[in-house]
Amino acid sequence: MPQATREIKRRIRSIQNTRQITRAMELVSAAKMRRAVANVLATRTYASLAWQLLTELSARTDATHHQLLQKRYPVKRIGLILVTSNRGLCGGFNHQLVNRVNLYLDHHRQQQVELEADLVAVGRRGRDIAFRMGHSIIAEFAKPDITTRIEEITAVAKLAISDYLKGRYDRIVVAYTDFISPVVQRPRIKQILPIEKEADEYLGQAHSPEVTNTQTEPDKSFLGNYEYLFEPSPDKVLANLLPRLIEIQLYQAMLESDASEHSARMMSMRNASEAAKDMIDALTLAFNQARQASITAELADITGGRVAVEG
Secondary structure, three states: OHHHHHHHHHHHHHHHHHHHHHHHHHHHHHHHHHHHHHHHHHHHHHHHHHHHHHHHHHHHOOHHHOHHHOOOOOOOEEEEEEEOOOOOOOOOHHHHHHHHHHHHHHHHHHHOOOOEEEEEEEOHHHHHHHHHOOOEEEEEEOOOOOOOOOHHHHHHHHHHHHHHHOOOOOEEEEEEEEEEEOOEEEEEEEEEEOOOHHHHHHHHHOOOOOOOOOOOOOOHHHOOOOOOOOOOOHHHHHHHHHHHHHHHHHHHHHHHHHHHHHHHHHHHHHHHHHHHHHHHHHHHHHHHHHHHHHHHHHHHHHHHHHHHHHO
16 A cells, blocks of 8 residues: 555656646747737738738739739649648647648549649648658748748748749648637638639638639629729839738738647647646545555554454
């Protein structure tokens, strides 16, 4: 019985040490989450309005003015930018996003059997998971713990835009985790090239792969009677405007992923700390019961010995 109580005490100390670690990691993640959430909220409105401007320009402007406005059908090659974390201990954050990517690709392969997809990995965890699942990874970029400058995404944006202009891909999409709240994060796949409002609504709002993508030109019936005026010329304005606004969308995706990652890790560490507390409580109860049983047995032995002596 003493051996049992010593083993229980050893397990309690071990779990207490683990709980201290998970509690410290929770506090660190909470601090990072607050910073990342502040970043994402500061730019979300601007990024949303920038995307609205892009979709309006795409619908109203002649595609001959810039190659980024041109649409290619059927879609035979997709370039997919996968934004995940560098480290684990964040629950199903990375696996859920990669599974969402698999659903997206399976859905489009049902429409286009010969569809090919290449992945650009931003984050080591997603790279490793995608590699094990057999995806083609053509490039990898370092992901900062917290993105603070748009320059940190410039190389990825240049690669995506360059490959689209060269005709290497018919579609460029970015897969990331959308930050909803500290307890809710949703995997999302957003099409950035070609620029299509309908495609973004399909990918952003409907998370079921059974939704049909008709691959048709956008309906212009919703447009008003106004038009855009370009100075000095449409070609010069679009050449400078379109790449920068597309870069903004990738930057916002990185910020959303940062906030989601640290929120997921904070909640994961909080759940681990609570689970450790429950285990400590259960082991403490078992320890008290074992000690009580040991004391009772000793008292019984003493009482038995005394009876034997007196008898």
